[in-house]
Amino acid sequence: MCLGDDQSGGTVHQRSVVRIGASLIVASLALSACGSRSTSNTGASDGKKIAKIGVMAPLSGDLSSLGLGIQHSVELAVKQANDSNAIPGWTLQVEARDDEAKPDVGKNAATAFAAEDNMAGVVGNLNSSVAQSTQPVLASAKIVQVSPANTNPSLTQGANFKTAPLRTYPTYFRTCTTDAVQGPFAARYLFQKAGIKKVATIHDKKAYGQGLVEAFSGEFTKLGGTVVSAQTINPDDSNYQSVITKVKPKGPQAVYYGGEYPQAGPLSQQMKGAGLNVPLMGGDGIFDPKFIQLGGGAASAGDLATSVGAPTDQLPAGKKFLADYEKAGYKEPSAAYGAYSFDAANAIINALKVSLKDAKDVVSARQATIDALGKVSFDGVTGKVAFDKFGDSTTRVLTVYKVDAAKADAPKWIPVNTEEFK
Amino acid sequence: MDIFVQQLVNGLTLGSLYALIAVGYTVVYGILQLINFAHGEVFMIGAFGALTTSLVLFKGNTALWTLPIMIVGAMIASVGTAVLMERFAYRPLRNAPRLAPLITAIGISIFLQEFVRLNYNGIPQLNWNPLGLPDAKSRLPFPQIDVVTGPAFEVGGVTIQRAAIFTMGALVVCSVFLWYFINRTKTGRGMKAVSQDPDTARLMGINVDRIIVVAFALGALLAAVAGVAQGLQNNNIDFRMGFLAGLKAFTAAVLGGIGNVAGAVVGGLVLGVVEGMATQYIPGQFGGPPWKDVWAFVLLILVLVFRPQGLLGAKAVDRA
Numbered sequence: 001m002c003l004g005d006d007q008s009g010g011t012v013h014q015r016s017v018v019r020i021g022a023s024l025i026v027a028s029l030a031l032s033a034c035g036s037r038s039t040s041n042t043g044a045s046d047g048k049k050i051a052k053i054g055v056m057a058p059l060s061g062d063l064s065s066l067g068l069g070i071q072h073s074v075e076l077a078v079k080q081a082n083d084s085n086a087i088p089g090w091t092l093q094v095e096a097r098d099d100e101a102k103p104d105v106g107k108n109a110a111t112a113f114a115a116e117d118n119m120a121g122v123v124g125n126l127n128s129s130v131a132q133s134t135q136p137v138l139a140s141a142k143i144v145q146v147s148p149a150n151t152n153p154s155l156t157q158g159a160n161f162k163t164a165p166l167r168t169y170p171t172y173f174r175t176c177t178t179d180a181v182q183g184p185f186a187a188r189y190l191f192q193k194a195g196i197k198k199v200a201t202i203h204d205k206k207a208y209g210q211g212l213v214e215a216f217s218g219e220f221t222k223l224g225g226t227v228v229s230a231q232t233i234n235p236d237d238s239n240y241q242s243v244i245t246k247v248k249p250k251g252p253q254a255v256y257y258g259g260e261y262p263q264a265g266p267l268s269q270q271m272k273g274a275g276l277n278v279p280l281m282g283g284d285g286i287f288d289p290k291f292i293q294l295g296g297g298a299a300s301a302g303d304l305a306t307s308v309g310a311p312t313d314q315l316p317a318g319k320k321f322l323a324d325y326e327k328a329g330y331k332e333p334s335a336a337y338g339a340y341s342f343d344a345a346n347a348i349i350n351a352l353k354v355s356l357k358d359a360k361d362v363v364s365a366r367q368a369t370i371d372a373l374g375k376v377s378f379d380g381v382t383g384k385v386a387f388d389k390f391g392d393s394t395t396r397v398l399t400v401y402k403v404d405a406a407k408a409d410a411p412k413w414i415p416v417n418t419e420e421f422k
Numbered sequence: 423m424d425i426f427v428q429q430l431v432n433g434l435t436l437g438s439l440y441a442l443i444a445v446g447y448t449v450v451y452g453i454l455q456l457i458n459f460a461h462g463e464v465f466m467i468g469a470f471g472a473l474t475t476s477l478v479l480f481k482g483n484t485a486l487w488t489l490p491i492m493i494v495g496a497m498i499a500s501v502g503t504a505v506l507m508e509r510f511a512y513r514p515l516r517n518a519p520r521l522a523p524l525i526t527a528i529g530i531s532i533f534l535q536e537f538v539r540l541n542y543n544g545i546p547q548l549n550w551n552p553l554g555l556p557d558a559k560s561r562l563p564f565p566q567i568d569v570v571t572g573p574a575f576e577v578g579g580v581t582i583q584r585a586a587i588f589t590m591g592a593l594v595v596c597s598v599f600l601w602y603f604i605n606r607t608k609t610g611r612g613m614k615a616v617s618q619d620p621d622t623a624r625l626m627g628i629n630v631d632r633i634i635v636v637a638f639a640l641g642a643l644l645a646a647v648a649g650v651a652q653g654l655q656n657n658n659i660d661f662r663m664g665f666l667a668g669l670k671a672f673t674a675a676v677l678g679g680i681g682n683v684a685g686a687v688v689g690g691l692v693l694g695v696v697e698g699m700a701t702q703y704i705p706g707q708f709g710g711p712p713w714k715d716v717w718a719f720v721l722l723i724l725v726l727v728f729r730p731q732g733l734l735g736a737k738a739v740d741r742a
Contacts, residue, residue, distance in 0.1 A: 062560040062660070205712070232712050236666055238656045241432040241583075242701035243711045248581075249425060262561050269657045275574050275581045293563050294658050 048091040051362050053078055053348060054113045054143075055341075056106060056124030056134060059098040062262040065290060066126055069335030070148055071096045074123050076321075076328055077345035086349055087356050095119075099130050106130035107137060114141035118362045121146065121348035121369065123341055128152035129207040131172075139169040142366040144373050146173045146347055148340035151284065151308070152211045153180040156390040165390065171370055173391040175340045175347065175382065176308040177398065179208070181421050182283050183215025185398045186306045189417060190254055190281065191223045193400075200229040200252035202243060202259075202267070209258030212283045216256050228252050233263060240267050241274065248276045254304075260285035265294025272299050279303050287336050292403055292411050301405035304416075309382040309397050311415045312339040321381040343380035347387075350376050396421045424579035429698040435586040435655070437694020438593040442648035443671035444678070444686035445600065446641025452617045452681035453637045455520070459527040460507060462668020463534035464500050464642050468649030469659040470538060470558070471499025476565045478553050486569045489650075496646035503534070504642035508635055531664075538661040561660040564653035571654055585654040592647050597687055600644070604683065609636055617681070673722055679732025688734055696721050 055074050057067035071094075078092045086092075097113070099106035106125055113119050114137055121144040125131045128150045135155065138145045147155075155172060157165035161180065190196045201217055203209035217227050228250040231243050244267075247255065255271065257264050257280055264286040271280060273296075281304040292300050312318035312334075321342055325334050334342075351373035352365075359365035377386040386394045399418040405411040446461045475495025480488045511530055515523045542558035544551035556562055566572070574583045604610040615623040616633045624630050652667070653659050670693065678689025700717035701710060708716075725733060 060559050064559055231710065234712065234715070236662075238652075238658065238660075238663060239436060241435070242429065242698055242714060245425065245428050245432055245698075246701060246711065266561075266656055266658050273571075273574055273583050273585075275576065290560070294561060296563075296566065296657055 048089055049361070050093055050118050051087070051090050051120040051352060051356060052093045052095050052116065052118050053345060054109075054116075054119055054122040054124070055094060055096040056099045056109045056113070056122060056130075057096070057126045058101040059096065061100055063101050063126060063260060065288065065332065066149070066335050066337055067098075067101075068332040069338045070123065070126060070341040072328075072330040072332060073148075073325065073334050073338040073341035074345040075330075076325055077342050077349065079328070080324070081346075081349045087353050090352075090356055092120075092349070092352075099125055099127075099134075101127050101130060103130050103133040107133045110134035110137035114138060114143060119143055120352055120356070120362050120365075121373075123148060123344045123348065125150065126337065127206075127208060128155060128211070131155055132207065135169045135172050139171045142171060142370065144171050144173065144348060144351065144366075144369050145169075146175060146344040146373070148175050148337045148344045149284070150174055151176060151179045151182055152207050153178040153215075154207075154211070156392050167390050170391075173344075173347070173373060173387050175344045175380070175385060175393050176284070176337075177393055177396050177421070179211045179215050179283065181396055182306050182308065182398060183212050183217075184219035185419075185421050186256065186281055186283070186304075186400070187216050187219035187223060187225070189304075189306070189400050190256075191220060191225050193417065194254070196253040197225050198228050198250075198252050199225065199254045199256050200231065200247045200250060201227055201256045202231045202233060202247070203257065204235045204259035204263055205232050206235065206259065208260075208283075208285060211258070212285075213256065213258035216258070220256075233259075233267070235259070235263055237263075238266055240270050244271055244274045244276055248274065252278060254278050255280045257282040257286065261288045261291035261294065265291045265296075265300070268300050268303055269294065269296035272296070281305065284308055284336060287401055287413060289412070292413070295403070298405040298408045298411050300403045301411060303403045305401045305413070306398055307336060307401060308340070309395070309399065310418045311399055311401075312381065314415070314418075315381065315383070317379065317381040339381045343382050343385050346378070346380060347373060347376050347385055350378055425702060427580045429702045430695060431580060431582055431586065433695035433698030434691060435583075435589050435694070436697060437674075437691035438589045439648050439651055439655075439667070439690075440671045440674040440693055441593055441687045441690025442596060442644045442651070443667060444674040444690045445596075445644045445683060447672050447675040448678075448680055448683055448686040449613075449637045449641050451675070452683075453613065453620075453634060454512075454523075456512065456523050457527065457672070458512075458638075458641075459524070459668065459672075460530040460534060461504075461641060461645065462664035462666075462671070463531050464504050464507075464664075465645040465649050465652075465667055465671075466659070466661065466664030467503045467534065467538065468496040468500035468642070468646030469564070469653045469663065470542065470649075470661075471646065472496035472650045472653060473562060473564060473659060474499070474553070474555065477555060480565075482565075484565050484567050486567060488565075489567045489570065492565075492567075493647060493650050496650050497643055500642040500646035500649070501639045504638040504645075505635055508638045513631070513634075531668075535661050535664070542661075558661055561658045564657055564659050566657065567654065571657075583655070585651065588654060589651040592651055593687070596644050596647060600640075600683060603640070609633070613637060670718075673718070677722055677725055677732060679734045682732065682734050685732055685734035689732065692733065693718055693721070 057070040097109035126149045131150045153161040201213045203213040268280040279302045284307040287305040287307040354372040355365040355368035383395045401413040402416045404414040450458045472492040475492045543555045570588045574581045612628045674690040674693045675686045678685030697714045700714045
């Protein structure tokens with residue numbers, strides 16, 4: 001057999017070829033690595049020093065449509081800052097790394113960022129569960145991290161956020177609001193505005209989904225409503241019939257889902273297919289056009305989602321952001337977190353304006369960046385951008401969206417209620 | 423009572439899907455003693471084959487007459503993959519130690535998943551996408567064919583989805599076809615002979631290599647039907663769908679007695695029904711949807727402890 005021939009003849013010759021080949025590859029890798037480092041240290045051609053802004057988000061996989069929107073929005077903010085020479089003497093660069101929405105991959109990305117001397121700040125992650133593993137890495141390197149999308153309260157206020165909030169990582173900030181606000185906001189909308197008294201809850205057992213459902217259930221029962229059934233699904237499953245059968249006889253008037261659109265869309269479609277014709281409501285994780293696509297198009301009409309802030313296209317600054325984004329010609333849309341990522345990047349840039357002004361390099365300015373970021377206050381494209389003592393956004397405006405199928409062939413999300421949460 | 427029947431229907435639907443895939447594991451094992459772990463990916467590629475056919479030929483047309491053509495498309499994709507896999511990955515290892523093809527199977531499984539993930543839409547790096555297919559990195563919606571999807575039927579308090587009827591019907595048709603093929607055709611009898619004793623079968627003039635290819639193709643045919651059924655049921659498909667489904671189907675094959683075709687069908691149905699019932703009837707802390715897989719595998723362990731040959735009995739002779 002051909003396999004045997006390979007092993008018996010010509011081994012010595014082949015091995016030496018392999019050895020030479022391998023050492024050549026190693027050498028070329030080492031050379032290219034040196035090459036890239038030297039260019040990044042000497043700086044850009046116009047003699048300016050370089051500061052990098054990292055992006056960590058899922059750039060591939062189910063959630064990539066959100067992640068790529070984050071990346072491009074940061075790129076837009078950095079491009080505008082460079083064009084207007086926002087930080088004299090410095091050029092900003094974007095470096096994006098894929099976290100695949102997985103905590104271990106995210107940790108690797110954060111470690112790579114922490115090792116870079118000219119890393120000035122990081123925008124990310126999308127998922128709260130991933131941020132839990134990247135926070136300590138960046139904190140130990142004193143690199144500021146601003147998330148456009150993490151809504152789990154414990155990230156800023158510690159595990160006992162309900163009773164004894166305590167800031168865990170001074171480097172972590174976020175431009176979006178939290179599930180401690182988002183869940184109750186949804187509960188109030190359902191109970192007070194939609195007149196729904198009985199709900200079932202389902203979540204995907206991840207940090208985001210579970211936190212959201214807990215906050216929702218707490219507020220909903222406090223208002224006087226009943227949670228008739230509390231279930232979970234396995235995020236790897238794609239058939240939810242057995243859960244739906246469990247929920248349906250309890251007669252809920254709505255289902256509140258904690259999780260993201262890859263599961264929520266099919267869940268909504270299968271609910272309606274199984275004759276459970278009640279709206280599915282979720283948080284910002286399901287507020288995406290893909291939810292409607294996976295939910296069977298017009299079949300998902302009436303489903304609800306909350307998302308942080310006012311609708312981007314209803315604020316003048318938001319409109320300008322969307323127009324600029326359009327003009328820059330990125331391949332993927334800015335998606336649900338584009339505007340928040342743009343504001344997150346600008347918050348870092350505003351902090352760098354203060355901290356890098358007289359700094360000789362990025363590393364020595366990192367503590368100053370943390371301090372400056374805590375004091376940032378400007379009008380962003382999502383509203384006022386400023387942080388409280390925990391690093392949370394001080395703006396607590398949320399919006400309820402509904403799937404509208406007035407045009408049956410092009411159903412879309414429309415805002416139905418924007419309010420400041422008190 | 424309604425709830426019991428409802429979970430029974432759910433279980434049988436899920437079980438039909440497992441059964442269709444499990445046949446592929448069992449047929450190949452019966453002849454080669456190889457656990458083809460890449461079979462889950464054959465199922466996944468079947469679903470993508472159907473989606474491709476629909477996107478390229480029908481452009482959003484979801485009339486019922488497109489369904490048979492989609493199934494044919496799925497079968498071409500699945501059978502093509504399975505036959506190539508046999509020819510280039512398993513045949514060169516025919517006389518190698520048993521561990522080698524097993525590890526190869528895992529390798530092929532990973533290769534096929536990543537291939538679909540990265541290259542379903544051609545070669546994005548070169549902007550080469552002649553068919554205009556979408557990016558398969560995230561879940562893709564599956565065409566909702568008229569008649570077989572849509573509002574569910576209500577029969578005395580029990581909801582039966584249209585896609586569930588399709589899945590169970592597909593299992594019945596495939597089982598009859600399989601029974602006829604194995605017991606009534608020359609090739610089928612050849613398969614039985616090779617499974618009993620390949621050396622003697624060869625001496626009797628049976629082309630063993632051809633029989634092996636037929637076994638792979640047969641498993642792939644059923645997996646293709648399962649891929650379409652899953653797409654219709656769940657409304658979406660993704661490149662990872664083969665992994666969990668393959669694992670469950672393999673479990674079903676072992677449960678029924680690996681190597682035994684009827685056993686694969688029975689094992690699939692039993693596994694599906696146990697999952698459904700465990701969701702509903704195990705009370706308290708250890709019940710509910712999150713525990714259904716635990717109970718399914720507890721059942722597997724119990725069966726293997728008390729009846730190691732599986733429910734219907736495995737092939738008696740093991741030529742290891």
